[in-house]
Amino acid sequence: MSNTVWVIVQQREGKLHKMSFEAVRAGQLIASMIGGTAEAVVLGSQIDEAAQQLVGFDLGAVRTIDSEKLADYTPGAYIGALSAAVSQANPGYLVFPHTYQTADYAPRLAQSLGGALVPEVTGVEQDDAGLVWRRPVMSGKLEARVRTRGDGPVIVSVQSASFPADEVATGQAAVESLSVDAVDLVSDRQILGVEEAAEGEVDLAQCEYIVAVGRGVGDADKIGPLQDLAAALGAELGASRPVIDNGWLPRERQIGSSGQTVSPKLYLAVGISGAIQHLVGMKGSQVIVAINKDRGAPIFNVAQYGIVGDLHEVVPALAAAVREAKGD
Amino acid sequence: MKIAVCIKQVPDSEARLRIAGDGKWIEEDDVQFVINESDEYALEEGLTLAEKTGGEVVVFSLGPDRVREALRKALALGAARAVHLNDESFAGGDSLATGKALATAIGKEEFDLVLTGSQSDDAGYGSTGSVLAGHLAWPHAWLVMGVEMDEDFRGAKVTREMEAGMNEIFHLAMPAVLEVQAGINKPRYASLKGIMQAKRKEIAPMSPSDLGLSAEEVGEGGSGLEMLSVALPESGEVAQIIEGEPVEAARILVEKLQKEARIL
Numbered sequence: 001m002s003n004t005v006w007v008i009v010q011q012r013e014g015k016l017h018k019m020s021f022e023a024v025r026a027g028q029l030i031a032s033m034i035g036g037t038a039e040a041v042v043l044g045s046q047i048d049e050a051a052q053q054l055v056g057f058d059l060g061a062v063r064t065i066d067s068e069k070l071a072d073y074t075p076g077a078y079i080g081a082l083s084a085a086v087s088q089a090n091p092g093y094l095v096f097p098h099t100y101q102t103a104d105y106a107p108r109l110a111q112s113l114g115g116a117l118v119p120e121v122t123g124v125e126q127d128d129a130g131l132v133w134r135r136p137v138m139s140g141k142l143e144a145r146v147r148t149r150g151d152g153p154v155i156v157s158v159q160s161a162s163f164p165a166d167e168v169a170t171g172q173a174a175v176e177s178l179s180v181d182a183v184d185l186v187s188d189r190q191i192l193g194v195e196e197a198a199e200g201e202v203d204l205a206q207c208e209y210i211v212a213v214g215r216g217v218g219d220a221d222k223i224g225p226l227q228d229l230a231a232a233l234g235a236e237l238g239a240s241r242p243v244i245d246n247g248w249l250p251r252e253r254q255i256g257s258s259g260q261t262v263s264p265k266l267y268l269a270v271g272i273s274g275a276i277q278h279l280v281g282m283k284g285s286q287v288i289v290a291i292n293k294d295r296g297a298p299i300f301n302v303a304q305y306g307i308v309g310d311l312h313e314v315v316p317a318l319a320a321a322v323r324e325a326k327g328d
Numbered sequence: 329m330k331i332a333v334c335i336k337q338v339p340d341s342e343a344r345l346r347i348a349g350d351g352k353w354i355e356e357d358d359v360q361f362v363i364n365e366s367d368e369y370a371l372e373e374g375l376t377l378a379e380k381t382g383g384e385v386v387v388f389s390l391g392p393d394r395v396r397e398a399l400r401k402a403l404a405l406g407a408a409r410a411v412h413l414n415d416e417s418f419a420g421g422d423s424l425a426t427g428k429a430l431a432t433a434i435g436k437e438e439f440d441l442v443l444t445g446s447q448s449d450d451a452g453y454g455s456t457g458s459v460l461a462g463h464l465a466w467p468h469a470w471l472v473m474g475v476e477m478d479e480d481f482r483g484a485k486v487t488r489e490m491e492a493g494m495n496e497i498f499h500l501a502m503p504a505v506l507e508v509q510a511g512i513n514k515p516r517y518a519s520l521k522g523i524m525q526a527k528r529k530e531i532a533p534m535s536p537s538d539l540g541l542s543a544e545e546v547g548e549g550g551s552g553l554e555m556l557s558v559a560l561p562e563s564g565e566v567a568q569i570i571e572g573e574p575v576e577a578a579r580i581l582v583e584k585l586q587k588e589a590r591i592l
Contacts, residue, residue: 100471104470107453107459117422119453138339138345142345147556191498242510287585303567310574325582
């Protein structure tokens with residue numbers, strides 16, 4: 001195991017996923033801690049354009065694995081390509097942006113390389129015994145500090161908005177191609193296409209006021225008072241994932257990593273605990289207000305204002321107070 | 329189809345969490361445990377597929393004695409029997425250790441399909457099913473939102489969740505490991521008849537030696553991660569909490585939104 005840190009960026013049609021830059025920042029930080037070098041790795045087909053977006057950063061190299069067999073993402077081909085590349089270059093760390101694509105294949109890569117796996121890293125520090133990683137547990141209510149063991153490479157995925165992309169150190173890096181044997185690139189999926197998950201057309205990204213409903217509302221028939229509050233505010237209703245999964249509101253109102261990303265003037269989170277998958281979809285809001293019965297809910301860490309209490313009592317009172325203030 | 333479904337028992341999402349004396353995990357004695365949310369959807373998907381194809385579901389879980397309650401619930405919902413990986417040495421495993429143990433247990437029988445949830449609500453590694461698939465050398469998919477089995481059961485059209493409201497669709501050869509995302513179906517409730525029948529169904533305990541694994545290969549010993557501590561997350565800003573009875577708190581909040589935040 002060397003002290004080279006590989007940052008496996010994610011690209012699509014020549015464009016880098018925005019979390020790739022955050023992963024580059026994490027990779028640079030890790031490299032500086034261990035006294036090593038960070039390098040970027042780009043996989044895909046016709047990826048020169050994607051690689052060029054990385055040459056202005058402080059990286060030892062921008063390595064490309066370019067093959068037609070990597071044009072469509074499949075775990076089999078991607079794991080095959082990276083396993084072969086790792087066995088040639090022997091990097092000590094592989095850093096991924098934690099996306100729905102990398103989280104599909106990085107664990108299996110860790111298993112096949114005999115490495116350690118640290119998913120959803122939100123921070124890294126160093127002590128006498130080595131690197132210590134922070135990651136959310138208990139759906140984000142607590143944060144764990146973990147250390148890795150073993151001689152294999154350390155595979156890390158970094159959670160969104162934990163390593164600021166604007167802190168990436170600039171420099172000059174050369175593009176170097178890594179050649180892997182095409183027999184290692186075996187697709188294990190026959191790609192049929194993509195579709196929109198929701199049929200409806202509620203564009204919450206355009207809304208100035210959003211009342212977002214969480215699991216804490218308890219049941220579909222208890223959403224009425226929230227609708228009334230939304231009406232008082234001139235807001236649209238949004239929802240966190242469990243509300244959608246339970247069928248209490250339609251999927252086109254889902255906010256979070258697998259739904260819409262919003263940044264309204266006012267985001268009123270009602271009965272939402274604040275799992276990371278929800279927070280990434282709304283933390284850009286101008287003002288966040290949380291109403292939750294659990295004072296320890298992570299939503300209070302991103303909110304500016306909070307009311308701790310029973311939402312079924314607070315919501316009608318809030319609707320009345322809004323109407324009174326507006327003179328309705 | 330003969331289908332293996334892996335479930336995990338986790339603290340209820342409403343549970344008040346207290347950090348244990350050693351600072352490394354939560355105090356388990358004072359929380360209620362339930363079947364992990366996405367695993368409930370995986371179980372429902374398995375039961376539906378088994379009914380459609382005239383097959384059966386065998387449910388697997390790793391964990392201490394309390395896990396029998398979760399397995400009993402799965403049996404009440406319709407699983408034919410259960411396998412319980414229960415031994416002190418299984419404790420404290422990460423996804424690499426737990427995935428290996430489950431794969432070894434599942435590999436002792438012949439299955440056409442393995443279903444798991446996509447992520448646990450406690451440790452949240454989101455990777456045990458993928459590791460399991462790697463050990464079995466079967467294809468896998470994470471965040472599955474739809475499964476349409478081919479008529480000959482030798483493949484399936486799978487819908488997988490992507491980011492920003494999109495799904496990707498592909499065909500996968502069976503046997504495979506599908507890691508199910510919450511929301512794929514509508515989990516059933518147990519019937520009284522199911523609960524009664526479950527009492528007579530088998531929960532087979534399994535130890536590392538039953539699996540041909542040494543104690544060092546499982547649990548904490550087989551893990552690539554060592555847990556140092558858990559704590560409340562650090563945060564830069566903390567919400568200004570508005571105190572008072574609901575009516576008073578609502579009035580103060582509206583005033584702050586008008587005069588301080590100036591957004592109303």
